[in-house]
Amino acid sequence: MRAARLIRMALLIQSNPGLTAAALARELxxxxRTVIRDAQxxxxxxxPVRxxxxxxxxxxxAAGYRTRLTTLRPSEAETLFLSGLPSALRDLGLSDAAEVARLKLTATLLPSVRQAAESSVRRFHLDAPAWFHEPSTPELLPELARAVWADRPVELSYARPGRNGAPSSVAARVVEPYGLVLKAGTWYAVARVLGERETRDGGWRTYRVDRITALxxxxxxxxxFVRDPAFELAAHWEARSAAFARALLRTTVTIRLTGQGLRRLPAVVDGAAVADALASAxxxxxxxLVTLDLPAESEDVAFDQLVRLGADVEVLAPAGLRARFREHAxxxxxxxRSDPLEAEPEQAEPQEARRQR
Known part of the structure; x- marks a missing residue:
């Protein structure tokens, strides 16, 4: 513990010359008094601390002195390379700058550390934007993470969801665990079923870690196992997520929008649905007014989403959904229809009269 603190203290002084004992004490x-002892x-x-x-x-x-303590250990590099949010950077227009920075950092690392940093990106991906749920930690997650780090094939039992999300059956699979993804507070494992590389989907499967009952x-x-060198976890997850989102869109709703409604549509509807709808506009x-066909998961979901647009949207079809909006209106x-405040004086007057009596 003290050695790590001394290293951190030296790096703090190097990067922020003139830090006082009080400032170092707060940071560390x-x-x-311990700061003075550590400086000695x-x-x-x-x-040469003075x-x-x-x-x-x-x-x-001392002037011109640079500590060599900035060399990263493999575990530190792995953590550093796990800290990025690529989709958020892309949304901000900073993806190119982030990539240049990553390449510059990679060039300064020793070969062994560079390999550790790159391997972490291949195995773990954080898909965080637009979600605000507190993540849970499934019981078998640490053991599964160790298998991912070691490229170790595992046998897992997985509870398939039945109606209303309740488990209906348990399936056993032998898989090669390629990576873990945290999405909306839920951990998912991306794996390849052993012996199914030549199948149409390549044997790729995605498992919710909290539904893995044995490992x-x-x-x-x-x-x-030998990892597929062409596999990129972030790209794989993005493609599979988009395909899954589109597979849920089983209903089409015809709507008419004002200009304001058209601008607000992406804020209330899934991105894949918006893209398809705008293509039909x-x-x-x-x-x-603009008329378009909006893919939706169901009429219930479409109602919950479109009702937020208020008078900026008119549902034309299907008839059942249009009738539901008519009833809602x-x-x-x-x-x-009336102002609730208008009734208050009539109710208050008798009370005042009673008090005077």
Whole structure:
């Protein structure tokens, strides 16, 4: 613990010359007296730390001295390369800059550390934007993560969901675990079923980790599996997620939108549905209204999404959904027909009269 603290202290002084004992104590969560002792220990170890008194004083390294403690260990590089959010950077227009920065950092790493950093990107992907759920940690996640790091085939038992999400059956598979993805607070394992590389889908499967009921070494598998060099976890996840989202869109809703409704549509509807809908959009009519066919998961889902657009959307079909919006509009009209404050004086007057009596 102390060695790590001394390294951190030296790096802090190198990157922020003039830090006071109080500032170092706050950063390192130690006392100022411990800061003084640690500075002496660094001096004894050959690190030329000096302290200066006065208003602009603090701790400094000797002029021109640079510590070599900036060399990263493999575990540190792995963690560093796991910290990026590629989709968020892409949305901000910073993906090119981030890639250049990553390449510059990679070029400074020792070969062994560079391999560790790159291997972490191939095995773990964080798909975080637009989700705000607290992630849970399935019981078997740590063991599965170890298998992912070691490229170790595993045998797993998986509870398939039945109606209303309840497990209906348990399937056993021997798989090669390629990576883990955290999405919407849920962990998923991306794996390839052993012996199915030549099938149409390549044997790729995605498992919710919290539905894995048992996990163990694959029978007879003593050696690590050979990873497909063309496999990229982030690209694989993005493609599979898009395909899954489109597979859910089983209903088509015809709607008419105002310009404001068209601009707000991406905020209330799934991205894949919006892309397909805009491709079918008509040119604006003389009133500026646009008609389009919107893919939806169901009429219930379409109602919950489109109702947020208020009067900026009109449902034309199917008839059942249009009738539902008509009933909703009638209920709102009845609810807001009168001002509830108008009735208060009539109720308050008798009470006032009773108090005077």
């Amino acid at each position: 969560e130690i006392s100022e 220990a660094l001096q004894e170890a050959g690190v 302290s200066e008194r006065g208003r602009v004083g603090g701790y400094f390294l 163990g070494p694959a029978p007879g598998a003593q050696e690590p 008509s040119t604006p009519d003389p009133a500026g 009638s209920a709102l009209t009845a609810l807001y």
